[in-house]
Amino acid sequence: MREFWSSRVRSLTPYTPGEQPKDRKFIKLNTNENPYPPSPAVTRAIQAAAGEPLRLYPDPEGSALRRTLAGLYGLGEDQVFVGNGSDEVLAMCFQAFFEPGRTVLFPDVTYSFYPVYAGLYGLDWREVPLDEDFGLRVADYLGSEGGVVIANPNAPTGRALPLSDIRALAQGNPNCVVLVDEAYVDFGGESAVELVNQYPNLVVVQTMSKSRSLAGLRVGFALADANLIAALDTVKNSFNSYTLDRLALAGGQAALEDTDYFRQTTDRIIATRDRTARRLEALGFAVCDSRANFLFISHPEAPAKTLMDGLRQRGILVRWWDKPRIANHLRVSVGTDEDMDALCRALEELIG
């Protein structure tokens, strides 16, 4: 009935996250989670922060976490913003930098939360078609007055742009913010972090959900010129003074500090991804060149929906969208080698 709903909220179609099954044990390759646990240092940090200190509010600035990020990326603390997962950080970027009436550009095949954010803040947007191999033509995004949003590597394709393309986007859009969503960058993409000091209109957003194995803890961050970070702080402090709880602040920092563990686990995932891609190609799949922790695949004979259903029956969850251009594709997160063996065996059965 929607009585009492504001007109804006009445018009929204929310984002649908991948299924989190509660009943049955699946091999979960549907939400790009990391198959490895977080660093043991995270658990120790959380245990130290739990108990009595929870009666006190967290640091509203998240200063210690910001300092750690600043050190890691060679930036000032005032060039770092932290939030409750990169979803929240992206939402706040849409609100802070984009203006109703000025069209924001993003690809037609990309993270499907972008149009939802645009709707939430009453923005106009245009989806720019990727080429037929899901490649992005930089020329399509130059001279925008409203804003540009690029996932790099892109989701759900996994394809990555070289740093030179991001530079061209930042340089070619002097009148608007270029938002680069690097949720998956740690699996082989080139980060634009090093351009942040050169382009006052560039915002890089990352998350600890994927490469740091902390989807369950909700820590994301933005790296940008201090002027843009101040806008994000203004939004955050007008919405919720304390978006990160004490355990997320402590756990996130511990994860960042354990760089050895981070390299080992991301290297393993990259190796598993590349091995799995070769096996899937041998099964006849077309596999997008992925720099992420997932593979975007399609088969010339077996419909994606049928494969998804068959995998589910065999205890494996993958992601499929009933959407133009990608309705015959599956996005498969990279699990352990054992997970991917099970996937390949199941697909072999389903195709064979």
Next chain:
Amino acid sequence: MREFWSSRVRSLTPYTPGEQPKDRKFIKLNTNENPYPPSPAVTRAIQAAAGEPLRLYPDPEGSALRRTLAGLYGLGEDQVFVGNGSDEVLAMCFQAFFEPGRTVLFPDVTYSFYPVYAGLYGLDWREVPLDEDFGLRVADYLGSEGGVVIANPNAPTGRALPLSDIRALAQGNPNCVVLVDEAYVDFGGESAVELVNQYPNLVVVQTMSKSRSLAGLRVGFALADANLIAALDTVKNSFNSYTLDRLALAGGQAALEDTDYFRQTTDRIIATRDRTARRLEALGFAVCDSRANFLFISHPEAPAKTLMDGLRQRGILVRWWDKPRIANHLRVSVGTDEDMDALCRALEELIG
């Protein structure tokens, strides 16, 4: 310089939370935190949820926590919304239920985040003056077309409205949502939860930050008709699928289940509050009748700002606002008996 800031965000003046000192050890009576640690069951639940499970996203619906709240308050799970502290829940209420161009009403002396939320969502609002004793006249808030927001007990005064007044507000505003912020209700106020099934326009918001000793964990919730909860879900799912991390979901639920601990600690705080109020009156303070975990006080001779500065020098933090009507008042959170003894001794010195 604010280049690239959206015009809305450029116009905002964010909320300023009370100080969280990092350097020195203070007796912290400035942010209404609970002086007692959370239930030991919370720590156990957090330790069980930390580690390997953090690699997986949390339940985006927060179903287990919602079910626990529903059971506790005699409502259906679809009448419960959970969020990242009641600040986030309140923000989402402003966005879900209020409409630009339709004036939202709240008192002139109340939680100072309300006008900030209104600014964030481009709403019009009017501050309705409380009477000279900071009492609320229900008649001033009837027949609104835009919305009514009431903190009950009110902050920073601590004064509470009887249930009959909340009923009159819900009944007298059939065309808009009446939002009752019960952040402090567990310290002796009358909750409007029992009216939720009767009034489809009534939203009750509570928090675990105060009475459950979990300011550091960020868990708040709203109780209302399922239609209003669906609007909040729509906002949340268009902003951030997972606003509560796994540890907050687990810890929040454990806190709710330990009702004995909850009653013991809130009873202690109420007893300390009432004893402290009598002592402060004996020192010549005017003390608002408080049903919250703080006291709102003023002295006929000693200026509030001078007292605040003097207390700080003596290692005690309290809250003071440089605002009309309340610039000669202090808000003092209720700590342990020892904390309040130290406060009273320091005030005696400062006044004597």
